[in-house]
Amino acid sequence: MTVRHTQTLRRAAEQAAAPFPALLAEAERIAASVALGTHGRRTPGHGETFWEYRRHRTEDGAQAVDWRRSARGQHLFVRETEWEAANAVYLWRDGSPGMAVSSKSLPLKKDRAAVCLMALASLLVRGGERIAALGETGRARAGRSGLDIAARALAEGTGAARSVEQADIVRHARIVLASDFLDPPETWGSRLARLNASGASGILLRIIDPAEEDFPFAGRTRFAEPSGRSAPLVLGRAEDARDSYRQVWAEHGGGLAAMARKAGWPLLTHRTDRPAGTAVLALHQALAPSIMERG
Template identity: 40%
Template sequence: MLGQSLPPLMAEAELLAATVMMGEHGRRRAGQGDEFWQYRPVNAGDSARLIDWRRSARGDAHFVREREWQAAQSVTLWVDPAKSMAFSGDKARAPKSDRAKLLALATAVLLLRAGERVGLAGDAAPPRPGRAQIVKLAAVLSGAEEGAEYGVPSATGMVSHGRALFLSDFFGDLTALEAALTTAADRGVRGALVQVLDPAEEEFPFSGRTIFESMGGGMRHETQQAGDLRARYLARLAERKDRLADLARAVGWHVTTHHTGQPAQAGLLWIYNALQGGR
């Protein structure tokens, strides 16, 4: 089963990652490293040993030769494996879990190519660098399933002062998310939350007699007038989004909602920029 699912996931993730320009990565800034980055004019307080005399000899001004900052960071990914993520409101549309795994793996591809260390929350795949880690992550993500209705975010495995990315519908108890974010903040970890939703969950396009049942079968509700529930549902969804925003803001994280009806590239670009901002 793994042999059938792993290659398509890796291929799709690498194709998606190829759409993002590597030059936009947040590692490009001055600091310790071997690669030349740029020349800049000498500032007050700069030591004379920092001056590049060969470049400065071309004119009257003095310049400092800066190298690119190359200290590798550790990034921890948590992809919700719960049953609620298996939902799709259209047979032609992939479930939320597929999109979450794709975005996570494509993010990992970009970060690993840039020299970062990437891993998964928990003990299955600690943050490591290199091409082999992509294969490891894809294998674990392809087999990740959980019996619970809703996922419980985990801060296990996060590296102090690293970064993290959580992908989930966040429909479960937000107390667990709050605890994970608090732990992350205590360790100096910055990151992003991506709420992955199906368009049907955002729009609530139901009317008349409808039976609502959770993906795990633990909850069931039947109504003759589903349309009457729409306003209350949308209000509750808006409240949850506001709560997510409050939790993220409290620890300096970024948060967004990504729909499975949207191009995956839009989600990946947002994640990349958010993780860059978390430096």
Template identity: 45%
Template sequence: MAADAQQTVETAALAAADLAASMPRLVLEARRIAMTVQHGLHGRRRAGTGENFWQYRRFVDGEPASRVDWRRSARDDHLYVREREWEAAHTVWIWPDLSPSMDYFSRGQAPKRERALIVAFALAELLVKGGERVGMPQMMRPSANRRIAERMAEAVVLAPERPASLPPPFSPSPLSEIVLIGDFWSPAEEVAARIEQLAASGAHGHVVQVVDPAEETFPFSGRIEFREPEGGQRLTVGRAESWRAEYELKLVEHRARIRVAAERLGWSFALHRTDRPASELLLALHTRMGAGGGALTPRGGGHPYVSGGPA
């Protein structure tokens, strides 16, 4: 085996060992945050088979005529169905980005990967307590197990494939909901294409970009060597501070393209910095899922955000 290949294998083995060792701590932290956020939350209301009235909606061709509410339909020229409050569990697919770029952290911050996993586990805890089923694409089948965080942690550790920087392509049902948590530093057109593929079935979703503060502010100066964590390419620059303005412009353009792609499909987009509490992201994301659709926006309008300011 070549030296480079041997080093790659050893690095992957060490990373896997570190990930496995960190899981108990991350699960405990996720459960603590979920318990904090759970106080005051109410169950999510969804259309389905419950007994309480939920809303009227337009009749869709192919549905049984017995579902038509004729009294409501008689008021205008359209047919309406009387929907009941959702009580049967549907599936929420959660994908945390575990690719090498998520290992990055600046001084005083936790790795982005840890934040993504903590939020994923905590969100799953809240959803299962609310009667939902949670799955992880290509890692774990949907489950409503009360030990959902441990199940997810085990699935992550035992995942057979090398983590990719984009969610795997799969075909969720139209009633499913998808939560993608990663840094999304892949080319914007690739990210947009994957979101479009996942939304093709009609599933609704949420894109959360998790970033380190240094990735936002570019605090580097002097002679710096930058290394691409997934491809291994290296770039040495003499006066790093001279790159700051162009970097910030490229960052805004990149994020805007992903946000526009998500919102065009009815998905929400959010930004979360690791110097902000995980509970802020969890609460805002759970609230957004309960509201259904739209961007995560501060009162009075503005740019979408979860925590850490406008996107």
């Protein structure tokens, strides 16, 4: 590898990582303000009773291997305690193309979702919880290192749907999914049913751009699909489609709400033209009952 090529890769890496410090700083500021009105559980890890063995994953490292159990077979195993299982919170930020859009002067939906989850992660870590980015960072971790690992993945990770569909989590974990949830409610219903079957519970944070809900367009308007797979749609008088669009939007929202109620997952909606702190506080309060039950 030439020096020039190495320098090119380094610049590309720096550019890709540039948003991370800013997003984390914003998340920490929001978490600090929200923490003034919350009271996290700050007890050390009690309940060190054995919970279960699970297969070792690469990110666990050699120090996590239970060598006595592993010696009985051909696979490596990790010993998890009751506290580790009960205190695991998995966070997922949708990385689909539709999340990389925004109205003028507003943040991208994926960036607002990342900030909300990173701020929530900061609050949870302060309360003694273990956190992970679902499908990105493996096992849930505690402390500042756990926050840094999860935060970077939330800011820069792919956020692939398969992370939800093929989630590898401990039993009875709690999960927070942040997305625009533009996939059909039936699709999300199937994903949540699989998570429920594993004993997981969770919360849905629906991130929307105000233009998606208000449809403020008028005159000749060109609409392009974020993924670029379909040809752009051009309307000569966009305002003529406003009522029909809003009806379809409302029906989709109603379908999501019904699906969430059936699955038993609270659905919170957040617009990117509103303060992120309101969403973070709502998420923390929605998680509070399960935290208090174990405190």
